[in-house]
Amino acid sequence: MREQLPAGGVELSPAEIEALDARWSSCWTPSAVARQLVGIETPWCVAAGWALDLFRGTQTRPHGDIEIAIPAEGFPEVRERFPGLAFDAVSSGRIWANAAPDVLAATHQTWLRDPATDNYLLDVFREPHDGDTWICRHHETIRLPYRDIIRHTRDGIPYLTPELVLLFKAKHARPKDQADFDATIPHLTTAQRETLTELLARAYPGHRWLADL
Structure with missing residues (x-):
């Protein structure tokens, strides 16, 4: 699924994108994210490299950030759990600080930023779905029930299979x-x-x- 990017935002140079890595230095751990989201109804899971470490039961390498995946329509419930943080939309080398609803609707990736430090804490993927069915954004014919794609660690942290x-x-x-x-x-x-x-x-x-x- 290709995004039709909205107007505005700031286009980042390769050097600026690389410099953003330092702003993830205080990002959360999976346990910290799970504490923030305990009890929500929206299905969510840790994604990317951290998910593989949760699957294996140990951290195998440093992680520059942490990503979670949620169904797009569940974003408002997730957003409510992070009062005081800024929500920046990102896509294709552009960033929209404090993204407006129309920008969020037109993109799929959101960085949660601490306004006090300007550091990023969490990357939220707002995934396409059809009700309780997850849709792969890279190949929309791949569709699976959420119950089949989320696993849990022994202490209950959900992660993408x-x-x-x-x-x-x-x-x-x-x-x-x-x-x-x-x-x-x-x-x-x-x-x-x-x-x-x-x-x-x-x-x-x-x-x-x-x-x-």
């Missing part, structure tokens, strides 16, 4: 994504490997990871 984390990472397959793939594959069940193989073949035919599965 590793097959889908790796599916998202396959798009760019940066060095850290390759490292995450190599470290995670040995821990997948046969069923998980089969699922990942099927999804990769559908979304990215001929992807180099298919040979390793």
